[in-house]
Amino acid sequence: MGEAVAVSGRARLSKDRVLEAAVSLADELGIGELSMRRLAQELGVVPMALYKHVANKDELLDGMVDVVVKEIDPPADEPAWREVVRRRILSARSVLLRHQWARQVLETRTNKTPGVLAYMDSFIGIFLDRGFSADLTHHVMHAVGSRMWGFTQELFAEPADRAGEGAAEVDTALQLAMLQEMSRRYPNVLRIAMASSHDEGGVVGQGCDDQFEFEFALDLLLDGIERLHAEGWTSARG
Structure with a gap:
């Protein structure tokens, strides 16, 4: 049976x-x-x-990436490129938050899968179809980087949590010693790292609002792209 x-x-x-x-x-x-x-x-x-x-584990991972990428919302059919790009990126971020493993897999894949290529092609099309030159779009894609997938390397990322009895007490003492050493050797880094209130659970830094930090940087980037597009910027020299 x-x-x-x-x-x-x-x-x-x-x-x-x-x-x-x-x-x-x-x-x-x-x-x-x-x-x-x-x-x-x-x-x-x-x-x-x-x-x-x-065929193998690598092909399985490639296929899983394509499944996840398909969950990202398609670009809205509207003329304002900035909001279309912003919503697409935030949709990608939402998808990766649902699938916490996907970022690691995306970062380690060496082959561009059909799903990944289709997403990139569609993302580039948002700019080209709305009057961006190929030159500016090329540089925009470099600037956007992994942010188009909804993540970016964080400056104040914390190490993985330590486990075990008494770890919290050990960590507290260790962290205090590290802070004292940091204040002596790297005062500016420490000042900025501690500039906002901190509590448990952040990815950007303990207590930092991950979503706020991501959107803050995204909006700065989009503002700069908007200015360059309005000025008719080109990478040509001389």
């Missing part, structure tokens, strides 16, 4: 089902716990059944 169930499960298997299950599993357990064997168990099939749909 068990064999019949497994055969039935394999018969119903498809690439879409494999990828959707992998995304759900990564959401639940984290990308580090995802393996072909664990995924096969989740789907109720033998591991070899998966290889009919994905």
Whole structure:
């Protein structure tokens, strides 16, 4: 009977089902716990059944990226490029917050998947279709960088939480010593890092409002792009 169930499960298997299950599993357990064997168990099939749909772990990860990218809202059909870009980026950020593992996978993939290329093509089209030159758009894409995916490297990122009994007390003493050393050696860095109220849970820095910091920097960037576009900026020299 068990064999019949497994055969039935394999018969119903498809690439879409494999990828959707992998995304759900990564959401639940984290990308580090995802393996072909664990995924096969989740789907109720033998591991070899998966290889009919994905050749290896790398192809699985590529497919998972495309599943996630498809969740990003398409660009709105309106002439004002700035709001279209802003909403697209914030949609991408919302998607990556739902799939916490996706940033790491996006950063480590060496191949541009069809989903990634389609998103990039669409994103570039927002500028080109609204009167931006190819020259300015090229430099805009460099400036936007990973922000188009909804994330950016944070200046005041905290190290991963330490676990274990008494860790909080040890950390408090250690942090106090580090702050004292920082105040002596790098006073300006410390002053800026501590410029806002801090409590637990931030990614940008303990207590920093991640969303606020992301949107603040995004709006600064968009303001600069808007100014250059209005001035007819070109990278030509001389």
